[in-house]
Amino acid sequence: MELGIGMFGDLGVDQTTGKYRDAGVKIREIIEQVKRMDEVGIDVFAMGEHHRPDYAVSSPEIVLAAAASVTKNIKLASGVTVLSSSEPVKVYEDFSTLDLISDGRAEIFVGRGSFIESFPLYGYSLNDYEQLFDEKLELLLKINSEENVTWSGQLRAPMSNQTVYPRAKNDGKLSIWRAVGGTPQSVLSAAQLGMPLVVAIIGGMPVQFKNLVEFYKQEYQKAGHDVSKMQIAIHSHTFVSEDQKVTDGYFHNYKSQMDRIGASRGWAPYTKMQYDGGRAKDGALFIGSPAEVADKIAYMKEIFGITRFIGHMDVGDPVHDIMMKSIELFGEKVKPTLKNL
Template sequence: MELGIGMFGDLAFDQATGKYKDAGIKIREILQQVKLMDEVGIDVFAMGEHHRADYAVSSPEMVLAAAASITKNIKLASGVTVLSSSEPVKVYEDFATLDLISNGRAEIYVGRGSFIESFPLYGYSLNDYEELFDEKLELLLKINSEENVSWSGKLRAPMQNQTVYPRATNNGKLPIWRAVGGTPQSVLSAAQLGMPLVVAIIGGMPIQFKSLIEFYKQEYIKAGHDESEMQLAIHSHTFVSEDQNVVDGYFNNYKSQMDRIGKSRGWAPYTKMQYEGGRAKEGALFIGNTEEVTDKINYMKEIFGITRFIGHMDVGAPENDVMMKSIELFGEKVAPKVK
């Protein structure tokens, strides 16, 4: 059972100046936080990709490479690489380079992403949303398994016996996870391909995902893959503090982010009732003291049989000192109890 921490690099909004916090300061704080994760024994760090004013990181590979130089053991993953609007050759090259820098600690989580800004930014049509991902995933997996690549598709120029360098440390192969939000077709595809699965559970009740995860397990085995090699993770919003006042106050950070995103998606304003409901044992928020968070992760292990839990820990841009304490508690108190 691996315990990890994920981040998107959320930027706090200053109402007085009408501006977001400086992205450079935020990225340097993230690196300080990842260094602490490594020191307290966190297994994985996952860095998200966004192309918006309210997030600091558009290039996870760069942040992960910087993190590789100041850490020793922690695995370094994208969370996620928006593959639909990325070039598979460059994705492999970047993460293979990261793998060499980190001595074999690089991983890729591929997904469609929940925001669409990268499509027009990189010149892709949303009309090709599904086909872009499927085609690029096919190419990325081929590059990952073959040094000399011949491939053809509809939306990208073909490759004819072309080589992709450098190669990753494990015979050129990187761990590539499929990140999903709950679409059965995505889960089926991951199972048939034998890919490790990470499911984002950020709302409602996790138990609602049980049938989906059982479907993945069933189809994974049905496709002929070795059950002993199956890897399954969930990724959920997480925050740890032994101070109830801090936990109560974190509602304001969480609400500000939910309302900012929700404004463009037609969501109703986020309420304290939703927050407390999410914090309950049956809810999807892993927010509370070490005992509460430990119990919920163990509950996920019990109902899903997960091999990895990623706590997404910077929603709403908590202050750096608060984040550092949450990371410390997660690594020194929660992780040992879970394991």
């Protein structure tokens, strides 16, 4: 089982100015953090895409390219590319270029995204939300598998015997995962296409997703795909510390981000009871000591048969040195515990 770390580039609020922290500083910290991930043996780094003032990264591929220059082994993925509001040709070009820079380490996680700011920003109508994703996924997969592309849809100009350059290292093919939040139709589509699956489990109890994952496995096999190549990942909020004071203090970082997002979605203020409940074995927060986090990941392997776990580790913008320590513990203490799973 692979172990990864994901980030969105959260920007905390500077208490002295009341403004969000400097995005340039945050991005440079992320590059240093990815370098440390590589050094401690983390298998995958996933960088998210957002177009909001409280996140530093709108172009994951640029940050990943910078990370490629300071790493040697870690896989570099988008987490996620909001494909509905992206241009599939450009997505392939950017990630095939990243793949060549990194000597074959690029991956794409495609999804609809949980925020909608990119749609009006790039001139897309939310009325086409479903159709945009379906058409663009079809085109991206075609570009990924065929050198000369002929394709037509309703929302984009057709392509006629055109080739997209440069081609990725592995015969032009990139690893493209489908990221989902729990919609059965999305899971069915991923299974029928034979795509690796990433399930974001952010709240509630992970066991509630068991039927969804079993549905994916059944439909994947029914579609005739090689079960030995099936890949399933979970992406959940994670933070590791050996200091109980740090773990308790992280609640304030976590609450600040949950409340900021929740304010626009009608959520009630986040509580310490929710935090503690999420940290329990049946909860969706992988926050605690290395032993506690490793035990919960092993439990996910038992429930779902996952091949990859991605710990989303910068919620609420923890300070850089605490982030670096969490990364080190994840690689040096959590990962060895799970090596035989």
